[in-house]
Amino acid sequence: MNVGALMDNNFYLEILEHTNIGIFVLDGNGNYLYVNDHYCGLLANKTREFYMNSSIPKLKEQGYFKNGVWEQVLRKNAPVVALLTITDKDSNQIHQLFVSGAPTFNNDGSIKYIFFIVESMENLNQRVQAGILNTHNCTDFSLVTKAPTTDIIAESPMMKELLVLLANVSKTDASILIVGPTGSGKEVLAEYAHRNSLRSKGPFISVDCASIPETLLESELLGYEKGAFTGASTQGKMGLIESANGGTLFLDEINSMPLGLQGKLLRVLETRTVKRLGSLNAKPIDFRLLCASNENLETLARNGNFRSDLYYRISVVPIHIPPLRERKEDIVPLAFFYLQYFCKKYTRMKVLSEELINTMLSYDWPGNVRELKNFIERIVVTSSDTDLQVETIPKSFLQGTIPDTDLQVETVAKFFLQGTVGKNELEQIRLPFSHEDTFSHRFYMEQCEKQLIQHALSQFKTPAKVAEILKLDLSNVYRKMRKYNL
Numbered sequence: 001m002n003v004g005a006l007m008d009n010n011f012y013l014e015i016l017e018h019t020n021i022g023i024f025v026l027d028g029n030g031n032y033l034y035v036n037d038h039y040c041g042l043l044a045n046k047t048r049e050f051y052m053n054s055s056i057p058k059l060k061e062q063g064y065f066k067n068g069v070w071e072q073v074l075r076k077n078a079p080v081v082a083l084l085t086i087t088d089k090d091s092n093q094i095h096q097l098f099v100s101g102a103p104t105f106n107n108d109g110s111i112k113y114i115f116f117i118v119e120s121m122e123n124l125n126q127r128v129q130a131g132i133l134n135t136h137n138c139t140d141f142s143l144v145t146k147a148p149t150t151d152i153i154a155e156s157p158m159m160k161e162l163l164v165l166l167a168n169v170s171k172t173d174a175s176i177l178i179v180g181p182t183g184s185g186k187e188v189l190a191e192y193a194h195r196n197s198l199r200s201k202g203p204f205i206s207v208d209c210a211s212i213p214e215t216l217l218e219s220e221l222l223g224y225e226k227g228a229f230t231g232a233s234t235q236g237k238m239g240l241i242e243s244a245n246g247g248t249l250f251l252d253e254i255n256s257m258p259l260g261l262q263g264k265l266l267r268v269l270e271t272r273t274v275k276r277l278g279s280l281n282a283k284p285i286d287f288r289l290l291c292a293s294n295e296n297l298e299t300l301a302r303n304g305n306f307r308s309d310l311y312y313r314i315s316v317v318p319i320h321i322p323p324l325r326e327r328k329e330d331i332v333p334l335a336f337f338y339l340q341y342f343c344k345k346y347t348r349m350k351v352l353s354e355e356l357i358n359t360m361l362s363y364d365w366p367g368n369v370r371e372l373k374n375f376i377e378r379i380v381v382t383s384s385d386t387d388l389q390v391e392t393i394p395k396s397f398l399q400g401t402i403p404d405t406d407l408q409v410e411t412v413a414k415f416f417l418q419g420t421v422g423k424n425e426l427e428q429i430r431l432p433f434s435h436e437d438t439f440s441h442r443f444y445m446e447q448c449e450k451q452l453i454q455h456a457l458s459q460f461k462t463p464a465k466v467a468e469i470l471k472l473d474l475s476n477v478y479r480k481m482r483k484y485n486l
């Protein structure tokens, strides 16, 4: 190495400008003397001039942050490290930045310069994660260094293809039917279709047909005139279909819509008008319909549980989202995405160990992306370790790995549903009391309920039959299926 080159200022400048850590230098009064390129990119749309014409006191005055590191360095006359929360006034985004400031001194002991390095929490998390995986030669996970640019993670070829198809058909007004198991991202895709449509500036009205009691669904969708029925508001009410005028109406779990209401929906679609309950006037309405179902509507239609004319009307473009276990390439990117998301939300610093990643890859994820997201949130919140290893995570955190409790409650469920377990056997059940943090009366009862519904579903096949056998409302069965990722 040429020693002369090392002394050249351009050489140092080039290093400072090409590092992917924010660097800046202040004088003792908090005026900026230097900012590197990476630092300018930490907050949205900030140029070098923005900082060079400003100072820490000015930025504080403008409300960018309250307590900076600069004052602490002045006070202590020594290096300081802090995690700062900065509100970017212009983009309204909150950033968490690790800031280290170190002073240099004049001969008289006064501060000459303060040299800062700044790194965003996400960046730091990603670097540590990449480092850990690299140590274990996990070179496959190259995605760890890639910041997610959208809130839809789709790395598997299947999901990528699906997004391309959806983006194309979204530009038309064709009805799209999204079919996929619970928690696989049907609503996420519906929002994506709306964002990519010509109606993106209009409203996106999402209605979960399973969570609104059957008796209310009709008046919620169609709206009503004052005094239309006992208990109706005296003002009357605009229906959700009307609220979607100019935009998109997303009917989630349309499979749980009662047959009578299906007929009324078909009429709205065919006449492009909506008639509030108790009104004689049909109002013209202009909306695009997206529907989702976690059951095969064609089969339901064949068995007379769904109107086939409505099925053909709403499924001009059918989209099938595969379960997460059939698109394993999405598991790691989703896990990293949500790890960053929850680390930021809870101000934590966590990385996934290689072993935990392998466990996640071999797990079935019956609750799909929702289960994975909940799993990551739980481990971020509850684990005290930085490096998340399998053995530090309670077994119950991955659904399928609590054989003891599952076995016991499975026996109870079988007893009630099939009578295949003798009374003696039932009495001999040793309840799996445990001191684990996650174990409680509520946890155990939920496991029982889950097993009961799961067994009933495998025995009686349709949610409607399960509702009948267990004497529950159908919407309640759907709610529980969602809750337990069944």
Ligand SMILES: Nc1ncnc2c1ncn2[C@@H]1O[C@H](COP(=O)(O)OP(=O)(O)OP(=O)(O)O)[C@@H](O)[C@H]1O
Pocket: 151, 152, 153, 154, 180, 181, 182, 183, 184, 185, 186, 187, 188, 189, 252, 292, 294, 334, 369, 370, 373, 482
């Ligand atoms: N590709 C994805 N990228 C990022 N997050 C996702 C993705 N798919 C799903 N999620 C997240 O998983 C959760 C469940 O997704 P969503 O509600 O869209 O599933 P769903 O199939 O509509 O579920 P349900 O059958 O219960 O209605 C949401 O929190 C969503 O943000």
